Amino acid sequence: MSSKGRPGTRGFTLIEMIMAIVIIGVGLAGLLSVFNTGVRSSVDPVVRKQLMSIAEEMLEEITLKPFATATNVAAAGCARAVFNDIGDYNGYATTGQICNLDGVPIANLNGYSVTVAVELGTLEGVTDARRITVTASRGSDSITLIGWRTNYAQ
Numbered sequence: 001m002s003s004k005g006r007p008g009t010r011g012f013t014l015i016e017m018i019m020a021i022v023i024i025g026v027g028l029a030g031l032l033s034v035f036n037t038g039v040r041s042s043v044d045p046v047v048r049k050q051l052m053s054i055a056e057e058m059l060e061e062i063t064l065k066p067f068a069t070a071t072n073v074a075a076a077g078c079a080r081a082v083f084n085d086i087g088d089y090n091g092y093a094t095t096g097q098i099c100n101l102d103g104v105p106i107a108n109l110n111g112y113s114v115t116v117a118v119e120l121g122t123l124e125g126v127t128d129a130r131r132i133t134v135t136a137s138r139g140s141d142s143i144t145l146i147g148w149r150t151n152y153a154q
Contacts, residue, residue, distance in 0.1 A: 050112065051143040054098055054136040058114055059147045062089050062132050067151045079103025086130055086149055090118040112138045123148045 012020075065086045072084045078099035083089060093116070098109035114136050121131040128151045135144045 047138055047141055048143070050109070051136045051138060051141060054109070054112060054114055055134045055143050055145045058116065058134045058136070059132060059145050062086050062116065062118070062134070063147055063149050065089075067130070067149060075103070077103045078105070086118055086132065089116045089132075092116040112136065121148070123150065126150050 061080070063086070065083065065088075067086060069087050070084045072082050072088065075082050075088075078094045078097065079102055080089075080092070080099075081101045081103070093114065095113050096111055097105040098112050098114060099105050114134065116135075117131075117133045119131045119133075121129050123129040123131075130149045132147045132149060133144060134147075135142055137143075
C-alpha cells in the first residue's frame with residue numbers, strides 16, 4: 001500500500017471543508033453588518049416622499065395666490081381658507097400636524113410639521129419679488145423647497 005492514496009481520488013479533506021465554511025461565514029458576517037448599518041441609517045423612502053408632497057403642495061398653494069396685499073380676517077388655528085395673498089402665509093407653521101384649508105387636521109399626517117417664510121427679495125434684477133421658503137419635517141428628517149413669485153400682473 002502506498003501513502004499517496006488511490007489514484008484518481010479527488011475532493012476535500014474534512015479540515016479543508018471546515019476552514020472554507022469558517023472563512024465564508026466570517027466574510028458574510030462582515031458584508032451583512034455593512035448592509036445593516038446602511039439600511040439602519042437611511043431615511044424611510046415613504047416619509048421622504050410624503051415630506052416632498054407636503055412641501056410641494058404648500059408651495060403651489062402659495063404661488064397660486066395673488067401677489068398684492070389684501071386685507072382679510074385672521075385665521076383660526078392652522079386654517080388657511082381666509083388667506084387671500086402670498087403675504088398671509090409668512091410665519092405660517094404647524095407642529096405635529098398638517099391641516100387642510102379649513103383647519104381640520106389630516107389624521108394620516110400626524111407627526112408631520114410645516115413652516116413657511118415669505119420674504120422680500122431680488123430675483124435676476126427684479127426688485128419686486130418674494131422668496132417663498134417651505135420646510136416640511138418629521139422628526140429629524142426635513143425637506144426645504146424655495147420658490148419665487150414676482151408681481152407679473154402689473
